[in-house]
Amino acid sequence: MNNIDRSSTKERTVISEYSKLAPEYDKRWSFYTTATLRETLKRLEIKPTDRLLDIGCGTGSLLKAISTHYPLVRMVGVDLSIEMLKVAGNKQIKRCSLVAGQVQRLPFHSKSFDIIVSCNAFHYWRRPEECLSEIARVLKPQGKIVITDWCDDYIACKICDLFLRMFNRAHFKTYGQDTCERLLQNTGYGNIQVDRYKINWLWGLMTANASLA
Template structure:
């Protein structure tokens, strides 16, 4: 079962994740933060928060916003707990079944997680459910339009059972629109010579 593969893979990686992916995490987090303008009253969920890299930077920069994170891998959350203030609400769970009430957040973020999600339709429905009307979903992930990222994606489809697929700009736009989001902005960029990323900002319709 694929859920076991992801849990096994990230339980194994948890202790070394921050050092192994330091420059990737720093660069992608920088890109995300540069696209956010937050208010003190904001309530934010990070889906697939991993070791809490993005939540840590949000908590440092915005001490008054309410922060939550969800990830299916306890070992990743254990690392996150050690670096985050206690006010950050961390829960074990999957993007496809978020352990939060309806209309709970005004911003849902996710960095480098969507390429693992098998059932993206359900994950988008869940993101929409936990968002307040008019709330925003900001997804950052590998961009299939980028040649080097596409090579990585195709390689991992065969050699890494945890990996599922990355999306092109047009595909992710269509999926969001199908799930009652208005796409506000899609930016493509490289975080180094290899990794082509995209950040998509979408707003819950209604």
């Protein structure tokens, strides 16, 4: 039995949503993914020898961009949705393996990665503190975590979050800058910095950077 077979009903709704979205995802969300990718890359410090994990890597756009900027970095992308991973696989990203799995039970040995990144996936994670602790398990000592996601300090995101909580069973919850900082503190991370910013007149994101002490 693999990691995905044991997913909860909620995770199965995510899998089902992204199975349908996968073929169209890159085209349909290009404005949004281009902006999040640009803002995340700006805040990501990578060394050529690093081993990097992207959680909720989806169609692999961030992994592809990282492989262009840092050709020696070894990467792994993990995602619940096999359909999204298939699209990522077609991009033939160098030095990158793709694995089906979930953030709650990462299919990796402890202390495996120097950097763990996640874009636009944090709002799906039920029990975020357990997920952040699981990420800490697979990070090497002094390893870094970089998370970019919607920021509900912005009114448009807050309204969208409330709407999706009522009508979209895959969605879980978005957070503001302070809550994000507190979640990281509570799960043993240090050197926490959470930047929030707008990507157009309406929509706001945040990128959290932290490391294991």
